[in-house]
Every structure is written in structure tokens, then in C-alpha cells.
Amino acid sequence: MEWSQGYFTELGYTFGYYREMSPAILRLSCLSRGVEAGIRHAPSYLELGFGQGVSINIHAAGSSGSYWGCDFNPAQTVEARRLSEASGANVQLFDESFEEFAARSDLPQFDIIALHGVWSWVSAANRATIKQIIRQRLRPGGIVYVSYNCLPGWAPIVPIRHLMSLYQRQSGDMSGPSQVIAAALQFTKEIADAGSMFFRQNPFAGYHLGDLVRQDPNYIAHEYLNADWHVDHFSDVAESLAEAKLTFVGSARPLDDIDAVQLSPEGQAHIAKFSNPLMRETVRDHWVNRRFRSDIFVKGPRKLSNVEQREAWHSQAFVLSVHADEIPKKITSGRGDIELPAALYDPLIEVFAADLMQIKRVGDLARHPKLSGIEFPQLIESLVVLTGAGFLQPAEEPTDRVLTQCRALNRYIVQRARVSTDLCYLVSPLTGCAIGVPHMIQLFIQALDKGLESADELASHVWGFLEEVGERLVKQGTKIESDSENIDELRILAERFLRTGLPTLQSLRIVEGPASTRINGLGMAK
Structure with a gap:
């Protein structure tokens, strides 16, 4: 078989960034679920399928740890190495298959193994190799981040993907990849416009097809035209990863785990009936019609005591990541737009905005006179909501090394803006994450x-x-x-x-x- 193993390589992957893969967000997400995050200050981190290398290089620049990455597309590895050379961070990137990478004799034990979308786009054999890497190279207490397409949200869209993939394989169209994508979209649209019963009875499929026309062709290629493509229920993924000794902890997207944000009162009452996490999460996915998950699994999770959890929250720090004037009064969630209660959120945002150059620790916030009317659980939930909505970021004072790495990477990206518009993120040494610029x-x-x-x-x-x-x-x-x-x-x-x-x-x-x-x-x- 050719090196690409059926993966679409004619167009490069998008230059996306995913902050939920960062050590800071993974730590916060574990803490929110009362689980110890076994991530050292200088973590050993592996990303499988790093694409253009944006996330791994940003997180490496914002950290004192060692970062390893594997992506079998050599063109993407070249691009990713440019970023690592610019920052000078401890990053090692390899253009190897997962099987080749698993056979390396120089791999350390990792604190974090992360893969974004890859689980949905690789063969059963590659999934088995991923689990082998996790079994052999994730240390006890380590974290796995895995994001993937899921059911039931994808159910009406699966036939669209099948039609487009079938056209690509069978049409014999020898034009360039962008033209093939346009033709596959037109082929599918003609079926919808002709009045097919599927599109008439599944109107969301038609809406989605209309949105696809406006999407980046690079995204469409990698999402729809790979030879291997899977959508799973959460329970299927959790049961498969249990073979690698992994236990589900929660979502890496802070808002996803807050029932009051995601579910109607009826949904909250229904979900409360289930204590089994496989049942609860699967039923919850049906309530919000989830189509993409960003899950955290831990190899041997340890629950924090109430005292440990409170102490961990008291030492956790945050910083505003948008200007206070640009924080809206409502946020979008699984239940639609919900209002942020002014009595709770206005004084909290005001405290953060009062001294922008100073990170705020939760212990200090809890004692702040302007926040005296907010109970500690309310304060924590509000901070998680603001973080999940993208208005706050977990923060800590950076080392000199991190400052140097972030400055170097940001300088490279800004200078690159004279010749390219595709990389629209800069890294903060305070948060170890990027924001859109x-x-x-x-x-x-x-x-x-x-x-x-x-x-x-x-x-x-x-x-x-x-x-x-x-x-x-x-x-x-x-x-x-x-x-x-x-x-x-x-x-x-x-x-x-x-x-x-x-x-x-x-x-x-x-x-x-x-x-x-x-x-x-x-x-x-x-």
C-alpha cells in the first residue's frame, strides 16, 4: 500500500489551533471533575497526527516540557518543523506512520498523549496501533485527549460524506483536488435539488450541504474524502480505549460538562437518573445531538478529596483573554443562547479588568470584597463558564525560557504575515495557549x-x-x-x-x- 494508506494528502490540513489540547486546559478540565491531573510542570507530551503543527508548537513554546509529534505527511512535517525551529522549544517531529513510530526505541513515558480528529480518520489497524502506543508509552496517571466525530449528531450527514467519497473514487475526474471537491459537492447538491426523498425527509442534511459549499476545501478534503472514516457513539470509543487501561474523566471543553449550560431543566432531570458514565454520556449526547466530542481519559485516575480539590482551586489562576467590553451578556450553548446573570458575572469581570497586567488566583478572588456575595461553588462554576466561552484562560507566571520561546515564535508568525494569511494565532507565555490574532x-x-x-x-x-x-x-x-x-x-x-x-x-x-x-x-x- 502507498505511504498515505488512503488518507487524503493532495491538499494540506488546515492551520487550525485547538486549545483544549493544551496542558493548562487539560489540568483545569480534570480539576473541574475532581480528578488529579498527573501533568508535571514540564510535561512529556505526544501528539499523534499533528497536521500543520500549529497546536503542538504553540503548546511547546508555552511550556518547559518536551514535545513529540508524529504525522506521516512529510509536507506537513516540513511546515511544522519551521515553527519549532522558530521557537527553539524542545520539539521532536517525525514523518512516520503510527506503526513506525511505535517501533522507535527512544520514546519516553508520556504524561499526555493527544490526537485531534485522527481517531475518526484512520483504519482499524491504525486504531489498534494507537492503543498499543498508549498502553506502552503513557505513564500511570497520564492523560489521553481524543477528539472524534460522534453520533447521533452525524447521523443525517453520513450519507453526504458517502456520496462525496463515492464520487471521488468512481468518477475518474483527473482534475486538481480543489476541482474534484467542487465537482463532488455539485454531484451531491444535484441529488438534493432533484427532490430526493432522503433530503426531503432530513432537512438538516440539506442545510449542512449548503454550509459545506462555503467551507475551506482543505477541511472538506480531510473530513470527507479519506478512505477510512468512522463515526462512533461515545460508549463505543470508551469501551475500545478501556483496552488500553483508560478511564473516561470528562470533556476537554469546559462548557460541555456543565448541565445547567447544556441542558434544559427537563434534560437535567432526565440525565440525573444515570450514574453509569457510559449511559449518562451517551444519553446526554442525544439530548444535545452532539456530533463532535473532545474527551479526556486517564490511565488510573485518582479522585481528589474535598480538601485537596478546594486547595487546588485556591491556587488556580486565570487571566482575561478578551477585552472586558467585548464580553457579551449571552453565550451560545447546547440549549441555545443563555444569559450570564449580571449580578454574578458583572462584578467578576470587573475584578479581572481592574488590573489587566496581574493574573488572578481563585483564593484571592474568593476574598475580594466585590465578590463577597458569591458562594465558592458559584464562583468556580462562573470561572469555568467564562473559560469555556473563551473569555478567560488558566494562567501562571512564565519562566524566562517560556518567555523567550513565545517571543521567538510570535515574531516568526508576525513576520510570516507579509507572505501568508493562513496562521492567525499568537501564543501567550502566561497561559501556554494561543488566542486568535x-x-x-x-x-x-x-x-x-x-x-x-x-x-x-x-x-x-x-x-x-x-x-x-x-x-x-x-x-x-x-x-x-x-x-x-x-x-x-x-x-x-x-x-x-x-x-x-x-x-x-x-x-x-x-x-x-x-x-x-x-x-x-x-x-x-x-
Whole structure:
């Protein structure tokens, strides 16, 4: 068999980042479930199927640990190694099959083994090899993160994937991969438009097909056109991984485990009937119609006592990851939009916003006079909700090594923005995670590096770049043609960046600040 083993390799995987794979979020998720997170301060970490290497390199830069990765696509390994060379972090990346990687004699015992989506896209033989790696190389107490497509949410979409994959295999279309994807979508859409009973009786399938047309072709290729593709119930995955001595702990997405956020009162009452985790999670998936899971399994989990859990929470620190003014009053959850009670969340956000440059420990928050009316369990749940919604991040003071690695990687990414728009994340040394930093904001940071500070200066710098590459801004779906309108729009964007975006980046130590003491935008001497 060819090296790709049926995996679609003609288009590279997307440059996505997944913070739930980070040691910080995995620790928090375990703590939220009352389980000891056996992750050392400098963890030994393995990612199986690292794609373009965005997540593994960001987490390595934000950590003092050692990071190993395996992805059999050599083109993606080349891209991932560029990031690791830029940061100087302890990262070892290999373009090997899982079978070849499992046979290596130099592998350590890992604290964390992570795989994003891979479980859904590989053969039964590769799944067996993954379990072999876990059995042999995950130390007792270690964590496995595995995300995968699941039922029942995927049920009406499975036939769409089958039609597209069938077209790719049988049509004989010899055009390029993007053209094959477009043709496969058109083939499937023609069946839907012709009035097929399946699409008439499953309207969600039609809605999903309409969304696919707007998706990145690279995503479609890897999600729909691999030779191996599986959707499982949670219980099937849990029972399979139990063969590797793994026990399910909870979701790596903090909001997923909060019943009050995800379920209606009727759903909460129904779920409360089940204590068996396989039954509870499977029934819960039907209540929210889940189609993707991000699960944490532990090899020998140890439950924390109430005292240990409270002490761990008291020492846990957080930092705002968005400007306080941009935190909405409602968040989207499995039960739709839910309101964040103002009496609970407003004072909490105000305390975080009062001193952006200081991380906040839960013990200090619990004693803060403005939060005296909040019971400790309420405080914890509110922090988890804000973290799950992306407004807070777990944080700790970084070492000099982590600061150096993050600055180096961020500088590389920002400089790369002059030739590419596909990598839209920068890493915070406080959190060990990334936040989304769009291409335009990276160009503004370039301007800061040049000593420019006002909105006019930032707008002028970016306009010079856009003119150089022959690009124009797009507003409400329409390209802005005139020079003056482009500059006016850039000035508006720059003013917003200086008002809300820059203070947040400074508080996360992604950009050094304030401006009067900043050597340059990324805190590195020129």
C-alpha cells in the first residue's frame, strides 16, 4: 500500500489551533471533575497526527516540557518543523506512520498523549496501533485527549460524506483536488435539488450541504474524502480505549460538562437518573445531538478529596483573554443562547479588568470584597463558564525560557504575515495557549515593531502593505476600491485595536507594553 494508506494528502490540513489540547486546559478540565491531573510542570507530551503543527508548537513554546509529534505527511512535517525551529522549544517531529513510530526505541513515558480528529480518520489497524502506543508509552496517571466525530449528531450527514467519497473514487475526474471537491459537492447538491426523498425527509442534511459549499476545501478534503472514516457513539470509543487501561474523566471543553449550560431543566432531570458514565454520556449526547466530542481519559485516575480539590482551586489562576467590553451578556450553548446573570458575572469581570497586567488566583478572588456575595461553588462554576466561552484562560507566571520561546515564535508568525494569511494565532507565555490574532492585527503589530503608535500611523503602514501586494479591504462582502475609503476603514480598525485589542495582547504578554516602555511590539530587541 502507498505511504498515505488512503488518507487524503493532495491538499494540506488546515492551520487550525485547538486549545483544549493544551496542558493548562487539560489540568483545569480534570480539576473541574475532581480528578488529579498527573501533568508535571514540564510535561512529556505526544501528539499523534499533528497536521500543520500549529497546536503542538504553540503548546511547546508555552511550556518547559518536551514535545513529540508524529504525522506521516512529510509536507506537513516540513511546515511544522519551521515553527519549532522558530521557537527553539524542545520539539521532536517525525514523518512516520503510527506503526513506525511505535517501533522507535527512544520514546519516553508520556504524561499526555493527544490526537485531534485522527481517531475518526484512520483504519482499524491504525486504531489498534494507537492503543498499543498508549498502553506502552503513557505513564500511570497520564492523560489521553481524543477528539472524534460522534453520533447521533452525524447521523443525517453520513450519507453526504458517502456520496462525496463515492464520487471521488468512481468518477475518474483527473482534475486538481480543489476541482474534484467542487465537482463532488455539485454531484451531491444535484441529488438534493432533484427532490430526493432522503433530503426531503432530513432537512438538516440539506442545510449542512449548503454550509459545506462555503467551507475551506482543505477541511472538506480531510473530513470527507479519506478512505477510512468512522463515526462512533461515545460508549463505543470508551469501551475500545478501556483496552488500553483508560478511564473516561470528562470533556476537554469546559462548557460541555456543565448541565445547567447544556441542558434544559427537563434534560437535567432526565440525565440525573444515570450514574453509569457510559449511559449518562451517551444519553446526554442525544439530548444535545452532539456530533463532535473532545474527551479526556486517564490511565488510573485518582479522585481528589474535598480538601485537596478546594486547595487546588485556591491556587488556580486565570487571566482575561478578551477585552472586558467585548464580553457579551449571552453565550451560545447546547440549549441555545443563555444569559450570564449580571449580578454574578458583572462584578467578576470587573475584578479581572481592574488590573489587566496581574493574573488572578481563585483564593484571592474568593476574598475580594466585590465578590463577597458569591458562594465558592458559584464562583468556580462562573470561572469555568467564562473559560469555556473563551473569555478567560488558566494562567501562571512564565519562566524566562517560556518567555523567550513565545517571543521567538510570535515574531516568526508576525513576520510570516507579509507572505501568508493562513496562521492567525499568537501564543501567550502566561497561559501556554494561543488566542486568535487575525492577519490584519498581525500587520498592526508589525507597525508597532517599527515604532509606530497612532491609529493614523498603523493605518498608513497597513495600507502601504496592501498597495504593495495589490489587495483591498472587503466590507460587507464588497471590495473597497478607493484609496481614501480603504485608509478610513483601516483607521477605524486601528483605533479599535489600540482601544481593546492591544491592551489584551499586552496583558497576555503577547505584545510588550505599555508603549512608553516597549522596545518593540513583541518585546524583542531589534
